[in-house]
Amino acid sequence: MDYFDVSQHWHPESEKYAGGDALVTLLAEGWEIQREVGVEDRFFAGLRSVSVYHLTLKRGDETMKMPVIRNPYxxxxxxxxxxEQVNIEDMK
Incomplete structure (x- = not known):
C-alpha cells in the first residue's frame, strides 16, 4: 500500500493508543500483523465513540501488542x- 513518507515511534508506556502512522512505520520495519484483530468501541460523553483495533504484531521472535485508533487508512x-476481526473480549 502507498503511504506518505512518515516515520513515527510509539511505545505503550508513553501513549495508550497508537496512530496509523506508528503502525505504518512498524510495518515498514518488517513487523507483521497477526491474523486475529480485536475491535473495541470506546464511548465518551454519551453517544460519542471511538473504535480501537487491538493488534498483535510479530517480527522474528519478537511480539508486540498495539492498540491503534481506527481511521479510514x-x-x-x-x-x-x-x-479476522473479533470483539476484544473474544481475543485469544
Whole structure:
C-alpha cells in the first residue's frame, strides 16, 4: 500500500493508543500483523465513540501488542489484509 513518507515511534508506556502512522512505520520495519484483530468501541460523553483495533504484531521472535485508533487508512489495511476481526473480549 502507498503511504506518505512518515516515520513515527510509539511505545505503550508513553501513549495508550497508537496512530496509523506508528503502525505504518512498524510495518515498514518488517513487523507483521497477526491474523486475529480485536475491535473495541470506546464511548465518551454519551453517544460519542471511538473504535480501537487491538493488534498483535510479530517480527522474528519478537511480539508486540498495539492498540491503534481506527481511521479510514487503517480500516483499509485491515480489510485488504483479510484479517479476522473479533470483539476484544473474544481475543485469544
Amino acid at each position: 487503517i480500516n483499509r489495511i485491515i480489510r485488504l489484509g483479510g484479517y
